[in-house]
Amino acid sequence: MTNSSYVPPSLDDIRTSHTATAMPPENILPSLALRNRFQAMENLSKVFAIREGENVLFLTDPLLDRRVVDAISGIAAARGATVREFMAPTTQLTDCPDEARALVEQADFVIGSWYASVNAPLFVKLRKEKGQRWVKITYFRNLDLLDTPQARFPVGLVGEITRANAALFPRGVDFDMHFSDPRGSDVTIKFTAEMADNMLDTNRWRGSTTAEEPGCYVHYLPSHGPNIYDRETFKREPGKVAKMEGMLYPQWAVGFKNPFEEKIGVEWCDTEVVAVHGKSREADILRDMVVGGKVTELGCGHNPKAPRFTAYPAGPNSAGALHWGINYTTPSNHMRRVVPNWEEPPLHQDLACFDTTVTVGDVTLIDNGFLMALKSPSVVEQASRYGDPVEMLEAFVE
Structure with missing residues (x-):
């Protein structure tokens, strides 16, 4: 006996069905989101290896999410470090402004959003001669990036x-x-x-993803x-x-x-x-x-x-x-x-x-x-x- 009124589903029926799926739901429960956030925060804490008594300097710009500065400043405060900030009009600087030199020279640990961070002669010299430690935050300009898979991938x-x-x-x-x-x-x-040899002997090629090694230059989010x-x-x-x-x-x-x-x-x-x-x-x-x-x-x-x-x-x-x-x-x-x-x-x-x-x-x-x-x-x-x-x-x- 057959059901003459029954119409077998077509491929179009399956495609247009609002319940059709062969994949798990994309929504993330609040409990999992919280777990993911703390996993990313642990990575954040490791990378920003600020120590007690250090002078920490932010080299920032007006478009940087202020929560980024506040979050890292909180880590510094918890470790007994002193925080200062120099805000330039833009990240597009190709060298260190004269008015920022004194602050930079006094710093032990620098967090930079500027393009000049990697190549400015003063910055290169201070990393090499003073062991100044740097974290570049081109890829951490918004605190909400903590909620990404990249942020919680183990550093x-x-x-x-x-x-x-x-x-x-x-x-x-x-x-x-x-x-x-x-x-x-x-x-x-x-x-x-x-x-x-010259290239592979640098701290980044040695796999240093946290700012612990004297003279280091690392990126956050890594890498x-x-x-x-x-x-x-x-x-x-x-x-x-x-x-x-x-x-x-x-x-x-x-x-x-x-x-x-x-x-x-x-x-x-x-x-x-x-x-x-x-x-x-x-x-x-x-x-x-x-x-x-x-x-x-x-x-x-x-x-x-x-x-x-x-x-x-x-x-x-x-x-x-x-x-x-x-x-x-x-x-x-x-x-x-x-x-x-x-x-x-x-x-x-x-x-x-x-x-x-x-x-x-x-x-x-x-x-x-x-x-x-x-x-x-x-x-x-x-x-x-x-x-x-x-x-x-x-x-x-x-």
């Missing part, structure tokens, strides 16, 4: 991932670092053994980079650049609303952009912006819970994603128009790539955007202490 595990990546580099020999992707990118950077090529390869010696050549086809860049539809080629010679190939409006803008500029950092993400395709404000931080940081001499009117309050000056651009394969010698660092260090036995073992290592390391935030 020690980010460090272990970084050390596992560092261990893949050849040591004691010269080698080629090569970049390729499905679009046809073909770029080679010539590394000497000394360049690799932005560390870079697989930057000025540290030559110990910041002026004028020194790597031998580098090839064509890169980036997928996106800061200050552009959408990923590139056209295959735009950025041509390099010894770290300098010598040409931008393409006929689209985006290619014209990039050409006007970066030709003659030089790559100063080539950042690699190491946090698998950082948003996978977020290129703003300074390139993606997801494990295996790359950003090519280019400095140029003439301020870009495009950047001044579309991102006037950008955290970086309109003398810089970050090109983003999410599917690159990177080899160092005959070893693969990144395979089509997947950071091979995530498969390291030491990383998997440490991740298993916090949960399912597959979920921890390979369930990316998209």
